[in-house]
Structure formats: C-alpha cells, structure tokens
Amino acid sequence: MSNVLANILGASPVMPLEKHIDVACRCAEQLAPLFAAANRGDWGAAEKAAADIEALEHEADDLKKEIRLHLPKSLFMPVPRQDLLELLLVQDRIANRARDIAGLVMIRRIQMPASIADDFLDFVDRVIDAAKQARKSVRELDELFTAGFRGAEVDLVAGMIEELDRIETDTDARQFELGKALFEIEATLNPVDAVFLHRVIELTGDVADMAERVGRRLELLLSD
Amino acid sequence: MEAQIVYIGLAAAFGLFMAWGIGANDVANAMATSVGSKALTIKQAILVAAVFEFLGAVLAGGAVTSTIRKGIVDADLLSGSPELLVYGMLASLLAAGTWLLIASHRGWPVSTTHSIVGAIVGFAAVGIGMEAVKWDQVGTIVASWVVSPLTAGFIAFLLYQSVLWLVLQHEDPLARAKRWVPVYIFFAAFTITLVTILKGLKHVGLEISVRDSYLLAVAIATGIAAVGAYFIRQIEPDPKAEKEQHFHTVERVFGVLMVITACSMAFAHGSNDVANAIGPLAAVVSVAHTGAVSAQSALPLWVLMLGGMGIVIGLASFGRHVIATVGRKITQLTPSRGFAAELAAATTIVIASGTGLPVSTTHTLVGAVLGVGLARGIEAIDLRVVARVFVSWVVTIPAGAILAILFFFVFKSVLP
Numbered sequence A: 001m002s003n004v005l006a007n008i009l010g011a012s013p014v015m016p017l018e019k020h021i022d023v024a025c026r027c028a029e030q031l032a033p034l035f036a037a038a039n040r041g042d043w044g045a046a047e048k049a050a051a052d053i054e055a056l057e058h059e060a061d062d063l064k065k066e067i068r069l070h071l072p073k074s075l076f077m078p079v080p081r082q083d084l085l086e087l088l089l090v091q092d093r094i095a096n097r098a099r100d101i102a103g104l105v106m107i108r109r110i111q112m113p114a115s116i117a118d119d120f121l122d123f124v125d126r127v128i129d130a131a132k133q134a135r136k137s138v139r140e141l142d143e144l145f146t147a148g149f150r151g152a153e154v155d156l157v158a159g160m161i162e163e164l165d166r167i168e169t170d171t172d173a174r175q176f177e178l179g180k181a182l183f184e185i186e187a188t189l190n191p192v193d194a195v196f197l198h199r200v201i202e203l204t205g206d207v208a209d210m211a212e213r214v215g216r217r218l219e220l221l222l223s224d
Numbered sequence B: 001m002e003a004q005i006v007y008i009g010l011a012a013a014f015g016l017f018m019a020w021g022i023g024a025n026d027v028a029n030a031m032a033t034s035v036g037s038k039a040l041t042i043k044q045a046i047l048v049a050a051v052f053e054f055l056g057a058v059l060a061g062g063a064v065t066s067t068i069r070k071g072i073v074d075a076d077l078l079s080g081s082p083e084l085l086v087y088g089m090l091a092s093l094l095a096a097g098t099w100l101l102i103a104s105h106r107g108w109p110v111s112t113t114h115s116i117v118g119a120i121v122g123f124a125a126v127g128i129g130m131e132a133v134k135w136d137q138v139g140t141i142v143a144s145w146v147v148s149p150l151t152a153g154f155i156a157f158l159l160y161q162s163v164l165w166l167v168l169q170h171e172d173p174l175a176r177a178k179r180w181v182p183v184y185i186f187f188a189a190f191t192i193t194l195v196t197i198l199k200g201l202k203h204v205g206l207e208i209s210v211r212d213s214y215l216l217a218v219a220i221a222t223g224i225a226a227v228g229a230y231f232i233r234q235i236e237p238d239p240k241a242e243k244e245q246h247f248h249t250v251e252r253v254f255g256v257l258m259v260i261t262a263c264s265m266a267f268a269h270g271s272n273d274v275a276n277a278i279g280p281l282a283a284v285v286s287v288a289h290t291g292a293v294s295a296q297s298a299l300p301l302w303v304l305m306l307g308g309m310g311i312v313i314g315l316a317s318f319g320r321h322v323i324a325t326v327g328r329k330i331t332q333l334t335p336s337r338g339f340a341a342e343l344a345a346a347t348t349i350v351i352a353s354g355t356g357l358p359v360s361t362t363h364t365l366v367g368a369v370l371g372v373g374l375a376r377g378i379e380a381i382d383l384r385v386v387a388r389v390f391v392s393w394v395v396t397i398p399a400g401a402i403l404a405i406l407f408f409f410v411f412k413s414v415l416p
Helices: A004-008 A014-029 A031-040 A043-069 A081-108 A114-138 A141-146 A152-188 A191-222 B002-036 B042-060 B062-070 B083-106 B112-128 B135-168 B173-204 B210-233 B247-290 B301-329 B335-355 B361-374 B383-414
Strands: none
Touching: A004 B002, A004 B301, A004 B361, A004 B383, A014 A031, A014 A043, A014 A081, A014 A114, A014 A141, A014 A191, A031 A043, A031 A081, A031 A114, A043 A081, A081 A114, A081 A191, A114 A152, A114 A191, A141 A152, A141 A191, A141 B247, A152 A191, B002 B042, B002 B083, B002 B112, B002 B247, B002 B301, B002 B335, B002 B361, B042 B173, B042 B247, B042 B301, B042 B335, B062 B112, B062 B247, B062 B335, B083 B112, B083 B247, B083 B383, B112 B135, B112 B247, B112 B383, B135 B173, B135 B247, B135 B335, B135 B361, B173 B210, B173 B247, B173 B335, B210 B247, B247 B301, B247 B335, B247 B361, B335 B361, B361 B383
C-alpha cells in the first residue's frame, strides 16, 4: 500500500545523522582503551579495542551510505541538502581517523615513551572530549529543525559549538607541547619509531580537528 | 415498480461500496497524523473517526451532497426521461469506484472527489448532451480544487509560523506551549463549530440567528479549550527523554491539540467526502421514488445512515490497518507540525462544505503539509511525489469521465 501523505514526507535525514555521529564518536572513544592497553604492553586488550574501532567505522560507513541513498535531489528541505551531506562527510572522518590510528598502532606496536605517556593519554581524553562535544551539538539537530533554525535553540547550539572550539584549541596546545617533549627525547629513540610517534600524535590531533569541523558545518546551518 | 427497486438496490450497493472505499482508504489520511504522533491510539482514532465522520456527514454534509446530486447536471433537461439520470448516476458511482480501485492498487494518489465529479460530468456531457452540464458550476468546482490546497497551504504556513514565533523559538518553549496551546484549541473548535452552525444546521432543520451562532460557537470553543487546558496542566517534563529545550514535552502539549484537530479533520472529511458516495445514491433514490427528476425532494435519512455506515465498516475492516501503516511512516509530522496541517486542511474543507463545494480532502491536506514545509517545518518533502499528485489530479477527471460514459451506455442498453 502506498500512501500520498507517507510518500510526500521523504525519509528525514535528521535522526540518521544523529545516529551516525553517535557511532563515529563511540569509535573515537575507543582510542582511550587502545592507547592505555598499548602503553601497558597488553596487546590482547589493544587488539580488542582496535577491532571495536574497525567495527564501529564500518557501521558509520554503512549509515553514511544509507543516508546518502535516502537524500535524492528531489527533496525539499529547510536547509540545503549539500550542507547536510558535507556535515555527514566530516562526521564520518572522525571515525576514519580513529581507524587509521588504530591500524598504525597495531601494525607498528606503537607505545608512547614513558616520559610523555601520561600527558599523551590526557591529550587523547581531551580529543575524545572534542568528539563528544561534536556529538552533543549534532544531537541538537532535531531540535534545530523543530525551532526552524531560529531563536533560543540556535543560541544554545552556538554556545555548544563555542565550547567545542575551546576544547579543540586546548587539544592543539597539548599537541604542540607533546611534539616538543617528543622532540627533546628523540635522540634516545629509534629514528623510525620517532617519526611514527609524531605521526600518531598528529593523527590523534586530527580527530579533534574533524570534530571542530563538524561544529563549523553545523554553524553554517545556523547562519542563514 | 420492480425497475425502481432494482435501481435503488444497485445504487445502494454501489454507494455502500464507495463509502466503504472512502472509509478504508481516505480516512487514513485524516487520522494517521494523530496516530503517528501518538496523540491517539489506533482504537481511539477509529472511534473518533467513526463518530466525527458521521457527525460531519449528517450536520455539515448536506450542501455538498446536494451539489453532487443536482448541482452538476441540469435536471430540467431530463424531466422527460428521468431514467437517464438513474443510469448516469449508477454509472458514475461504478466508474468512480472502479477507478479508485485501480488507482489505489497501483498506488496513485487519486481523489475520490475528482473521480466522481469527472464521472458525472462525463456521462452528462456525452450521454445526454453538452448542454446538460451546468458548466459554470463545474468551473467553480474545478477552481476550488486549485484554491483549496492553496488556501490550506497558506493557513498552515501562517499557523506553523505563529507556532515558531510564539512557542518554539523562545527560551522556555514548554511554558509558552502551555500558555498558547489552549488558544489554538479555542481557534480550532471555534472555526469548526461556527461553520457547522452557520452553514450546516439548516440542512438538519435548525435555524439559529447569526449573532446567536457566534455566541454559541464561542461558548462551545471556550468549553473545549478549558478542558484542553486542564489536561495540559497535568503534563510534566519527563527528565529521561529531555534535553535543555524540553521539546519532547512541548510536543506532548501539542498532542492534546492534535486530539481536537483530529476530530475536526474527521468531521471535515465526513462533511465533504461522504457526499461522493451518497450524492449519486440520493439522486437515484429521489427519481425512483417520485418517478420524476425533482430538485426539491429532501435527502432521506437512511441514505445518510448508509453512507455513514459504509465509512465505519471500511474503517473497521481495512482502515485501521491503513491508519497504522501510514501513521508509522509520517513521524516527521510531530504534533506541533501535524496540528498546523490538520487544522488548516480541516478549516478549508469545512468552509468548502458549507459552500457546497466538493473538494479533495487528500489534496487539501497535501497543500497544508507543503505550507508547513514552506515555513521550514518539515525535514524532507519529496517533490517527485508532489508532482505525481498533480499528474493524478489531471488524469483522474478524464479517466472517471470515460469509465462513466462506458458504464452509462451499458446500463442504458441492459437496464429496464
């Protein structure tokens, strides 16, 4: 049975987008147990965290395809379709970066040198905070649609995005400090390892960058 | 005499079939929004639909019924051969019913009203003669098919825009909703009761002066708004389901309003669409009884009852399933949006009913939903489907007409 009313209301991308950021964020959250286990040398636990990341990244990919499939050009929406698709893309990159990191850590059995290990884990927590704040902001998407992208709800989300920016700035500062600290002990490390340690720090910082770009994309939806 | 019994029997059977189809399919559009938003359970929706469809048909359906029955075909031309009107009306019912069956099987969004009007115009123009059709009246009806979705869309746009301004864009939308929703309830109840009293009641033999009509409508609407306000006061935020803006609870407040607009919608639907089934039946019955084409005879009560019953049977047999299916699919129409669409459509339809214009409930509702969409209220509207609605709008009229012409000539050669 096909019904006009049901067919006219196209599949709304809002709840799927919220679900997608949730999966992407959970994917990033697994970086904490991954690095903690790797630094302890507990490769069994690290393997498990990496497998979780891989599975969540796949789930995010499937959701991404599903959402794209249900956003035909014929849809009339309160916000440009292109903006939503680009929001989806940056959300997805959070999961992609987490997967890249997990792959690298597992292939090269990367462990942070003891002198920067604690600071690095704090940095990872902060990066995850950024992803969580991005999730919190995107979760307001249905409320934004309800309020027609105007009024008090917009201010609320703008505040959340500001907080996201603050967290990301904090991760930048920590990333810089970690890079410096790593540079100072480079002489004591295997050169190839040192290169990849820099690379892991950089990739982890990227996760927060992607979270911040989710905020930027969301902000574009607010300003009309 | 036997011939007359055959006529009435056939007309009653076809009319019942048509009413059944309306109940099984059409009513779903009127009720599904309320079920989808969980303002009503399926059982409550069936009950509301049964009661208010019936009330709408009886209290406010008279004008449209008489338009279908004697507003399209010029009865004076047929005074010499009244049986032609009988064949034609039978053919129209059968044609509209058949076309609706084909269309709903194929999933085409066709309108009952367009089918029946197309069918009547078809048999009259070809079977009797171009001059048998009251073209100015037909022109008005066709114009109303363009105007009614536009009007509903415009009202829905304004309503939803006002919801955004008054409630949803504020710091504390819950408090604002609790303050403003009773006002919307008053507005909904007032419009429907006023139109019914002004336009409908004289068909059931009640005459009330204009001033008293307004006073009565205000009194009834105030009463309903007070009851609504009482229920709204009971609603407390559910901390589990909430974020900062309390929209979840705000929607529950609008849910109370949805109950009222669902009643209005069922009432409006009954006032306009039941005529599609019983208008032709009434025409056949009056010819068969009097043996002449009379423009004066009253609408027999059993004809109305038959229409009402057909709808309720359709609802109970297939309608509940359709309502549930559609309700699950239209979750985008949350109470704050659904009410705006329903109230705009119901108001437009009831006014059309009062003026005796047969409009399409579904198309009017589609217009209203688009209006909410233009106010940025709908997350995604599929414009391809909107285009398909428009195509079916155009195709249905000749389709109904051609089928009716075929059936007309069959009846003319087969029936006594």
